[in-house]
Amino acid sequence: MPAQSLPTPASGPAIAFERVAKVYADGTAAVDDVSLTLAPGSLVALVGASGSGKSTLLKTINRLVVPSAGRVMLDGSDVADGPPHALRRRIGYVFQEVGLFPHLTVAENVALPLRVAGRRDDDRVAAMLDLVDLPAALSTRLPAELSGGQRQRVGVARALVTGPRLLLMDEPFGALDPVTREALMESVARLHRELALTTVMVTHDMAEALLAADRVLVMEHGRVVADETPAALLTGAGGERAAALVAVPRAQAERLAALARRGGA
């Protein structure tokens, strides 16, 4: 702990979905009457196949998607109150395409949320790059000069530079190779603990969800069909759909273990 007694960071906000639904103009129901509460400080994974509504549900939190019915509450206040940009400045958002601005350097990209809020803090930018394990030498590079993993680290640094209490991640590492992906997931899990965030992460990779999250929501056809801890899912809780998703990494792990035994014999 630092010498001066900073207040212990309060953990991130509680999130409550109250009968949230999203029906698009063409009649497809992306989210169908979801009600649930996510505890402050939890790392929640939203898992499901493409089109199951997990990404749409995530975006209702920072109003990139406006629900057709129901409401989303952060620590008891409706996210629909006030202008969307004020809400989004309090929420970190990381997504698969990263969205680094090609005309700005790494440091400028990370500094942008501060500028948007009318602030400037070069030390903070440098500290954030350090926090996501990026060498300081990269700070003057343009995004095009970085590897995919480095780019997403910049994305995470940019999402957290203003010190949000809530981090939303939409398939954040989907486009990365497994080794980079593993390393980044570890970094994010560490940041989640150290910064005492509430983190909601969308992924189609059940193994990633099981290993990182402390709560896993399985979605199908816009509904949450399972809401369990990783341990419970591994012991068969959560029903048919969850079991099918868990079976894949489990079978892989067992086959790998068998291979390893034969190799060692």
Add this chain to the structure above:
Amino acid sequence: MSEALARVPALAAQHLLLALAALLLALALGLPLGLLAARRRHLGAAVLGFASLVQTVPSLALLALFYPALLWLSASVGGGIPALGFLPALLALTLYALLPIVRNLVTGLAGIDRALLTAADGIGMTAAQKLRWVEAPLVLPVAMAGVRTAAVWTIGAATLSTTVGQPSLGDLIFAGLQTQAWTLVMAGCVGAAALALAVDALLGFAERAAGRRQWRRMAAALALLVAAGAAASTPLWRGGGDGGRTVVVGAKNFSEQYILARLIGARLERAGYSVTYRDGLGSAVAFGAVASGAVDVYVDYAGTLWTGAMARRDTPPRARLVAELARWTERSRGVTLLGTLGFENAYAFAMRGADARGRGIASLDDLVAAAPRLRLGADLEFLDRPEWAAIRAAYPLRFAATTPYSPTFMYRALASGRADVISAFSSDGRIAAEHLIVLSDPRGAIPSYDALLLLAPARREDARFRAALAPLVGRIPVAAMRSANYLVDRDTDKKSPEAAAAWLASKVGLGE
């Protein structure tokens, strides 16, 4: 010739000023329009559709259309809007420059990676911040390419502003084309091309500097452009306040008009006026120009105004027509008819002499029977003029083919046999020189075309101005005019309109 070439810098300055002003106005309109169009799909489609439609209108026609449009607008707000000169040219060129600016802005904005806009939203940018920090810098290269295209088009199309009475490098091109002075045409083309390349290079430099975020270099390039525009505008504000000493002499777009304008201009200069010329005015535009004061004096022809501006279809005797015309111009438009010059320049059907004799054609009556086997070459406006309708009403002429030519090429078409009859002009030196026969008009269908000196309302009480021009009245016989015209129109040993005007002055006893 060198006298005409000496006008290049002044014309280039006016040309540049017009083009830059149109470009700036197009930017001021196009940027907000493009942003709006990119945000609303239906509006975007409508705006781009309109801009593309404007592009399909030939630029010459677009310029010409602004003349009646502004006349109507001026009339409906009680006057005061100039329908000639800078304003119509500016508006037409602005419309023309809009398309590349708006189109590139819309395409550029549509081409921005959606992920970047999502990121901007996710960070919590307001719409204004998103525009300033994300959309503007990303769209800049595409938008700038549109601006450069617009700049090059505008500078090119500005040569056409000559026809609505706005001086530009087009003056040289039109004058050169009519008098077959190819050096003038080249000077106008090369000048316009050089301007376009220079402006494009400066904009390109600014664009590259912006891409590398060298803001000072970018600002320097743009400042240089603005400075060039400001420098080009100096003659305008320096020219003011000379107590009406600067006068504008107008000329339509053929040799006789260029010569008479120089003859008039020389006399006015000797009387102490500083003279500028507005050459190449469209026939319909010229009378409006003198009535509005955009031009102080020019020469027109009785029959042209009688059938055109007055819309009369009868053909009274020469003297009565001129007297009635003088009353009408004075009363309806405040234009003073100072007098007739002494010669007529009437429409006259002409044929190759041998051909006409061989076919036994001497009058328009004789032509009626032969016409279906003959081809008519007309000047560019004749076929649409009321005179042609009147002639056809009197003589049922049906030609095998009718083709419009610019006057110079019309005579060539007759000489080369591509046309058998042409709508010549009775004061044209080429009639005698090329042994043509002018067909008589026994039914009197063609009105009288006395050359007239017309003065703008502001010169009505200017005694010195009137005194300088009075000696021209009744002074120029048709033979002298024909010879002067031929000096300019002939193919070998051509003279400039200035030289022909000096020759004419001494021929009729008005030389130094």
